[in-house]
Amino acid sequence: MAEKKLSYQKALDELESIVKRIEQNEPDVDELNDLVVRAVELVKYCKTKLKTTEEKLKNNLEELD
Amino acid sequence: MEHLSLYDLNIVIKDCLKDNLKDSYWVVAEIGELRINQKGHCYLELVEKVDDQIIAKNKATIWSYTYRNLSGWFESLTGQKLQPGLKILSNVVVSYHEVFGLSLNIKDIDANYTIGERARKRLEILKKLEEDGVVEMNKNLPLPFVPQRIAVIASSTSAGYLDFIDQLEHNVSNYRFVITHYQAIMQGDEAEGSIIQAMLDVNSEIENYDLLVIIRGGGATLDLECFDTYGLANHVAQFPIPVITGIGHERDETITDLVANTSLKTPTAVAEFLITGCRDFEEHIDNLYASIVDYVIHAFKERKSLLEYLTKHLKYILENSIKEKVTYLNVLENNVKNSAKGRKQILETVLTNYIKAIRLNTTQYLSLKRKDLEGLARNIELVDPKTVLKRGYSITRMNNKIVKSAGDLHEGEIIESEFVNGKVKSKIFK
Numbered sequence: 001m002a003e004k005k006l007s008y009q010k011a012l013d014e015l016e017s018i019v020k021r022i023e024q025n026e027p028d029v030d031e032l033n034d035l036v037v038r039a040v041e042l043v044k045y046c047k048t049k050l051k052t053t054e055e056k057l058k059n060n061l062e063e064l065d
Numbered sequence: 066m067e068h069l070s071l072y073d074l075n076i077v078i079k080d081c082l083k084d085n086l087k088d089s090y091w092v093v094a095e096i097g098e099l100r101i102n103q104k105g106h107c108y109l110e111l112v113e114k115v116d117d118q119i120i121a122k123n124k125a126t127i128w129s130y131t132y133r134n135l136s137g138w139f140e141s142l143t144g145q146k147l148q149p150g151l152k153i154l155s156n157v158v159v160s161y162h163e164v165f166g167l168s169l170n171i172k173d174i175d176a177n178y179t180i181g182e183r184a185r186k187r188l189e190i191l192k193k194l195e196e197d198g199v200v201e202m203n204k205n206l207p208l209p210f211v212p213q214r215i216a217v218i219a220s221s222t223s224a225g226y227l228d229f230i231d232q233l234e235h236n237v238s239n240y241r242f243v244i245t246h247y248q249a250i251m252q253g254d255e256a257e258g259s260i261i262q263a264m265l266d267v268n269s270e271i272e273n274y275d276l277l278v279i280i281r282g283g284g285a286t287l288d289l290e291c292f293d294t295y296g297l298a299n300h301v302a303q304f305p306i307p308v309i310t311g312i313g314h315e316r317d318e319t320i321t322d323l324v325a326n327t328s329l330k331t332p333t334a335v336a337e338f339l340i341t342g343c344r345d346f347e348e349h350i351d352n353l354y355a356s357i358v359d360y361v362i363h364a365f366k367e368r369k370s371l372l373e374y375l376t377k378h379l380k381y382i383l384e385n386s387i388k389e390k391v392t393y394l395n396v397l398e399n400n401v402k403n404s405a406k407g408r409k410q411i412l413e414t415v416l417t418n419y420i421k422a423i424r425l426n427t428t429q430y431l432s433l434k435r436k437d438l439e440g441l442a443r444n445i446e447l448v449d450p451k452t453v454l455k456r457g458y459s460i461t462r463m464n465n466k467i468v469k470s471a472g473d474l475h476e477g478e479i480i481e482s483e484f485v486n487g488k489v490k491s492k493i494f495k
Contacts, residue, residue: 008210008346015353022360029368036361043354050211050343051239 008049011042018042075163082161089158089172096151097122105129107136107147111155111169125157125169135174142176143183144289154178183293190295190320199302203326206307209275212342214243216267216274218260220251225282225313225332232336240343245273251281256291261300271305276339279321280332282313292319301325311335454485 018035021027027035069077094111097119101107107127112119127135136147145151156173194200215233219226226246233242247266250259260279267277279301291297292312298320301308307326311334312319322328329335446452450460460483461468468474478493 012210012346012350012353015350019353019356022357026364029364032361032364036357039354039357043350046350047347050213050347051241 006042006045008046011046015039015042072163075161079161079163082159086159089156091154091175092157092169093152093154093178094121094123096147096149096153099147099149101132105132107132109171123167123169125155125171127171131172135171139174139176139179143179145179145183147174150290151179152182187293187320190293190298191323193295194298194302194320194324197299197302199299200324202302203304203308203324206305206326208307208326208342211346212276212339213241214273214275215278215339216245216247216270216276217278217280218247218249218263218267219278219280219332221246221248223251223281225280225311228282229278229280229311229332229336232333233339236336236340238340238344238347240340242339245270252289252291257294257297260291260297264300264304268305274306277304277306277308278311278335278339279308279325280311280313280335282311282332289319292321294320297321298324309335309338451485454483459484 018039022032022035092111094113097110097112099107099109106129109125109127111123111125113121140146147153154175155169155171156175157169157171159167160170161167191200217226217229219229230244233244247263249263250256264277267274289312292310301310301321302324310319310322310325310328311330311332312322312328313331318328327338329338454460462481462483463474463478468480474480474493476493476495479490480493481488481490
């Protein structure tokens with residue numbers, strides 16, 4: 001996953017699109033699971049980027065990859 | 066030749082002025098120079114310019130007692146110190162001294178004139194910026210989603226800057242800010258050029274920043290002239306990333322504030338604004354995530370209750386269906402029992418009838434056949450050769466073969482005739 005290229009805006013856009021998809025399409029349980037997993041990833045990414053130093057951020061991102 | 070001493074001349078001048086001038090005049094002039102001596106007296110040079118050309122110049126004084134009162138009052142009203150470059154309306158007494166010459170002694174200053182004058186100047190600069198079409202440029206830049214990479218133009222030693230850094234680095238939410246400081250002189254004549262130079266330095270590394278913050282603070286009312294200049298305002302207005310000002314003042318906004326993307330009162334207000342920006346973003350993603358979680362919980366709850374309903378319903382249907390089947394089977398059993406009984410009786414009757422019929426038919430058949438047999442026996446008796454021979458018939462044979470035609474016989478051949486009671490041989494004569 002190309003997480004390093006994610007910007008706040010892209011992460012936010014994707015989160016919003018996940019919410020929209022969930023609200024509009026009523027996905028089945030499998031799809032829902034995938035969407036939730038991705039949402040957790042995005043939220044975690046943003047929070048990490050918001051709250052850790054550049055150095056820590058790089059380490060965390062490496063862990064994600 | 067009649068003559069005067071210099072002193073006498075100066076006395077004449079002094080008397081002449083005294084006789085002809087009013088006690089005081091209200092005069093508009095620009096402060097050319099200003100200095101305060103050890104005793105607290107203020108010595109000025111008042112000038113009038115046309116197109117930057119000095120067309121009038123006078124020495125002036127404000128005695129220390131008056132100066133203390135006037136300067137404090139003037140500063141509190143205008144937000145500015147009495148300083149060179151300022152246009153003032155002052156009440157002056159023209160005095161002439163034999164040794165020191167002509168001088169204007171300032172008794173009072175009308176601060177409202179300076180306020181009005183500055184307002185006029187500001188309007189002029191604003192009009193020029195509007196004509197340039199740049200006033201809204203920085204305001205129209207969208208603020209970054211998360212303001213984290215920040216260039217700061219400030220004086221590194223100012224209390225405002227230190228507060229700003231402290232507040233960002235110790236924010237309770239632990240947001241991380243990458244702050245790059247650009248040193249600049251923040252007041253006085255050199256401030257405008259120094260701040261613009263710092264902005265150019267930021268601009269050369271613009272890709273590293275989300276925002277430019279210009280702050281200064283600490284101290285009481287300050288000299289904000291540099292923030293009302295066309296040059297600085299123009300640079301701020303056209304800066305490629307949002308500019309946030311926290312110049313630390315109580316009076317009307319400066320022109321720089323007016324053209325900046327966001328203008329706040331103090332450096333700490335700017336820091337709070339940045340932290341709030343991060344918090345808003347975090348809350349937004351938290352809300353989005355919460356709505357996903359809500360949906361998931363709701364969806365599973367819904368599915369669970371649907372499942373429970375279906376299970377119950379299915380059980381009910383099954384039980385009902387089984388009951389129905391059992392009832393139906395009972396009915397069928399009864400029906401079968403009943404109809405089997407009836408059927409058995411019918412079948413028994415039919416069977417009995419058959420048996421009767423078979424018995425009857427067999428007897429009849431047998432007696433019929435007996436009669437047939439008796440008839441046949443009689444017929445057989447009738448055609449028995451012995452019976453025939455008894456009736457006087459005989460059988461002729463030759464060479465043990467029965468002769469059926471007289472033509473088969475020839476003269477001299479011997480034939481054998483069988484009668485009922487024996488055989489004779491005869492010779493054909495003819």
